[in-house]
Amino acid sequence: MTTETSPLQAPPLPSRWERLRDSYLLYSFKRDPIAQLSLLVFIVFVTGAVLAPWLAPMNPYDLAQIDILASELPPFWIEGSDPAYMMGTDAQGRDLLSTILYGARVSLIIGFGAVALQALLGVVFGLMAGYLGGRIDAFLMRLADIQLSFSTLMVAIVVGALVKAIFGGATFSSYAVPLLVLIIGLAEWPQYARTVRASVLAEKGKEYVDAARTMGLPSRRIMFRHILPNTLSPIFVISTVQVANAIISEAALSFLGLGMPETHPSLGSLIKSGFDYIQSGSWWITLIPGAVLVVLVLVINLLGDWLRDVLNPRLYKG
Amino acid sequence: MSLLEVNQLDVRFALRHGDVRALRDVSFTLDRGERLGIVGESGAGKSVAAFSLLNLIAKPGYIAGGSIRFDGQELIGMRDRTLRRVRGNRISMIFQDPMMTLNPVLSIGEQMVECLKAHRRIGRREARAIALRKLEQVHIPSPEARLDQYPHELSGGMRQRVIIAIALLLDPDIIIADEPTTALDVTIQAEIMDLLLELCEKHNVGLILITHDLGVVSQVTQRMLVMYAGRVIEQGPTREIINDPQHPYTQGLMNALPQMATPGSRLNQIPGSMPSLDNLPSGCAFHPRCGFTRRPDGSERTACRTQVPEFVASGNCQAACHMVAEMLDQERIPAQETTR
């Protein structure tokens, strides 16, 4: 038995790439065709949306490019279609493919923007409620309960109606995107706050938090430097679901006429604008953007499911 | 023929980087009424050994080879239904955490009656009577009242007694106890060990006790196996191993105990830590931590690095160690010369 004078051997240090290659995340992704397909579709959507100004055959916002005579043309596989408009045109003669690309862009911007706001509010409130506890916890969680008892739509209707009444429809239209981000963001932060609070409570009981406290670190640093990074997994998981939810909320609001104006359509307002023409036979104006919306939300949800399975600490001990 | 014969048991875990061998060449026997201890640190494979005896290895683990014969029957490859008749019925198991076995929403009595009715054709009343008798056997005060209590109403020690009573329900031939007292306090641990000892002797039940605690093994068992990195490295009568361990690892384990040093002085530590099973050192898995890889004259014993040691008999014990083998050889040669 030797007395230990030389330092212990450490295992060889893997590079960042090796770490990713060996990670459980990548491993399970490689074995899950649904997740692969979902990610592929999602990436197609995102690139389409981001590159819309370059990809789209025409700019649907530019009135000069719109030909009213080419309205209600069917998509390419139906007789009477025009090869210039692959997906057909809507009632105003806008190319449907271009409108969908631009619409998806608006929907994704609102979806991600709203979720960023939700996450910011929810994480800060959830951390405070979970770590500080006591009265702050009780107050914030009751606030969350109250917030949740108003549905998103109700908040949106009230705020939207108020803004329209006070500033007029034109102002509302030009500020529709930030307003929708604000409305959906404010309406759904409690989801985040509750998730974060639950995982903060779990982390708070662990000894590394006690160690940080005995060290004398200020609460703010313990919350953000020690606890927050360890609650990221559930935040990621809930974020995917929330993006899908926000996109649906936006579509619903636009469908009700409280969201994006038809001159600047999102997927929701596209569906709405075509709705009147379903009876007259021009079903594609509604159904194609509708299908796009469904697929977009579905792939985000599928990715979220996969992520939850992978990051679930009960299934996978990290 | 022994009641239980385990031969060359080989258990692997199919992981994404390939198979990890959790157990290699594990062989041992257990006679009726015998008490065997399996000792090792975490990662040594002692729990895997216990679980594989009942084919309870969870995926991705699987038994890759070897044989487990119980009462003349081969358990490996046995159909699930037949195996279930052995498991629980003739071999029962006690786990470290009582709450793993006890269902929190059923009363103690209901659980015991369920268990009996699953294995035997008996009525409710009769089953309850047996349950009561078993609770008396494990010295639970006011057993009648306990039957209608729920697990959370009992203390840790009482729960472990109930578990033992459940294990005894079907009058098994062997009880496998996996760290049965690790979660308990010393005074309770002592009581539970006394109880196990008493039951084994009274009912002639075989016991396989899996533990990391050498003190417990030395008090309860008659024979013991020491495991390291998935292999048995020393086996023999408990008293002889405790009094005179042959394998350097066993020696190190004993010498590391605070009882073995004068208070306040440094303990004799084994340097390093147990290797992970997917990255075992070549040759003897213990050689990087071993203080005897060099001969007394300073020359290196290369076999330690290159060759997996075989068991050599030293008295009633067997140790898998090149150093022990070499020393035995040296003793034998002069002995032969003098007889000539």
Next chain:
Amino acid sequence: MTDTASHARRTPSRSDTGKDKPLLEIRGLEKRFSLSGDFLEQLKFKGGKLVREQVHVHAINGVDLEIQRGEALCVVGESGCGKSTVARTVMGLLHPSAGEIHYAGQRIDDLSTQALMPYRRRMQMIFQNPYASLNPRMTIQQTLEEPIRLHHPDWSRQQIRDQVDEVMASVGIAADWGTRYGHEFSGGQRQRIAIARALAVDPEFIVADEPISALDVSIQAQVLNLLMDARRDRNLTYLFITHDLAVVEHFGTRVAVMYLGRVCEVAPTATLFATPRHPYTQALMSAIPRLEDERPQHIRLEGEVPTPVHLPSGCVFHARCPHANARCRQEIPRLIAREDGSRVACHGVEEGRID
């Protein structure tokens, strides 16, 4: 240590230098935990009236201990006896319900966060579970630098790095561990890192809460050696919480045995192991599984450890004690000093009924 000067007003005689004064003094410490939730949940209807009802767990009920400089005081007892609560209260992780904690003559349990800072440096804690005590998202280097940076805001990067290197070397870990994360290491290696974190700010007093219980036997010896080396090299004082009497016998200079939130016996280690006085201590000692004896003769304790919710009257041990009489059931025994340097809280020992 000049940081304490700002509190000199409260302690006119700076006892920091006094060698006779204990380094840590715990007086009449009590800690209760409420089981009844928040205010609304405490309201209950009883006999037609709305009453507020609170149920408490009495984790510690009047603990008096002092630790002299250079000592290693071990606190032993079974789970639920309150030994960990004592450690956590001393470290300020819990606020005592009653009683006082003095460190180097200064009362510290009622200090503000700011005023407590210098003591946070001088007192450090080592935790039981090395798998939970390191932040999984921080590298070892970050983990070790954090306390130094906090307590020495004026140090340069180089000074901090030197200090980290020094402390890593002293616990036997290589400098290239710094860029890694805790989960890459085994339990024993993690516990070394946790010890390094505690030593990084040059403390004089270490509270160790079951620091080796979660480790394997061969690793326990390594960590225990490390703690003993640190004690010798850095002149540390320990409050060591454990349930393992073998470790106590080896490590402790003095032992306090706790049962149900009370101290039942305090004695120098050798005295306690040679002549345990309190009936509970005797039972505890007889239960240690020894390698030597084949057929152990345990002192069997009757009954169960009572719950700390409804404390028994009189001596907390009376329900399980073979020597209990009427007085034991009524009167709470106090710690009484004996000539061999031990103090025992037992009527039977005091009266000479038990030897």
